[in-house]
Amino acid sequence: RKEVEQDPGPFNVPEGATVAFNCTYSNSASQSFFWYRQDCRKEPKLLMSVYSSGNEDGRFTAQLNRASQYISLLIRDSKLSDSATYLCVVMTGTGGFKTIFGAGTRLFVKA
Amino acid sequence: EAQVTQNPRYLITVTGKKLTVTCSQNMNHEYMSWYRQDPGLGLRQIYYSMNVEVTDKGDVPEGYKVSRKEKRNFPLILESPSPNQTSLYFCASSLDLNSPLHFGNGTRLTVT
Numbered sequence: 001r002k003e004v005e006q007d008p009g010p011f012n013v014p015e016g017a018t019v020a021f022n023c024t025y026s027n028s029a030s031q032s033f034f035w036y037r038q039d040c041r042k043e044p045k046l047l048m049s050v051y052s053s054g055n056e057d058g059r060f061t062a063q064l065n066r067a068s069q070y071i072s073l074l075i076r077d078s079k080l081s082d083s084a085t086y087l088c089v090v091m092t093g094t095g096g097f098k099t100i101f102g103a104g105t106r107l108f109v110k111a
Numbered sequence: 112e113a114q115v116t117q118n119p120r121y122l123i124t125v126t127g128k129k130l131t132v133t134c135s136q137n138m139n140h141e142y143m144s145w146y147r148q149d150p151g152l153g154l155r156q157i158y159y160s161m162n163v164e165v166t167d168k169g170d171v172p173e174g175y176k177v178s179r180k181e182k183r184n185f186p187l188i189l190e191s192p193s194p195n196q197t198s199l200y201f202c203a204s205s206l207d208l209n210s211p212l213h214f215g216n217g218t219r220l221t222v223t
Contacts, residue, residue, distance in 0.1 A: 031208055031209065032208060032209045032210075034211050034212075041148075041199060041217070042216075042217065043201055043214035043215060043216055043217050044154070044201070044212075044214050045214070046211045046212070046213075049211060087153075087154070089212070091208055091209075092208075093208045096159070096167050097142060097144075097159055097161050097167075097208055098156065098159075098169065098170075099144060099146075099156050099159070099169075099203075099212065100156075101146075101153050101154040101155075102153065103151075103152075103153040104153060
């Protein structure tokens with residue numbers, strides 16, 4: 001089992017749709033969680049940090065469920081410019097300072 | 112401007128010819144790390160450093176070396192590159208374990 005698992009997609013949605021991504025992690029000692037966006041083999045860019053209390057930034061909402069060991073990302077009112085690969089990232093301080101990336105979920109938003 | 116700077120952006124080399132990819136950050140971050148990204152495998156951690164003179168292996172350290180003599184710099188060294196090290200490499204830094212990573216622009220390496 002991979003340490004961080006994501007549905008690779010692709011997700012094909014029309015403009016204006018709501019789309020949700022989930023990511024599960026296996027290390028219960030994981031400490032911090034993030035969603036990144038990556039465009040066409042460019043560097044990943046931070047989208048949101050993820051907290052147990054949930055956090056929202058405009059059309060984006062992220063949630064962490066520690067009991068079930070998953071994080072989620074909700075995108076409302078999808079735009080063409082949201083087309084990208086979304087990476088969940090889990091950081092743990094157990095046995096070092098490890099960073100584990102999910103394989104990424106590809107999103108295509110169409111007009 | 113706060114940034115992580117990697118050089119070069121593109122590099123084509125031959126098997127066995129030593130090379131260094133530089134990484135520098137201007138944010139006074141404690142933590143720096145190197146990753147490689149390959150199709151179907153995602154981003155994988157090569158080495159990381161939690162502070163000056165403190166480095167440790169990630170998931171795929173074989174064939175790579177690093178050093179952290181100064182806080183701002185974290186070069187990646189390939190002593191004897193091989194074709195299976197052809198990949199897209201990213202350097203990143205963060206303030207601490209609870210802070211997000213800031214990535215460099217990437218280095219596309221081809222080893223023939």
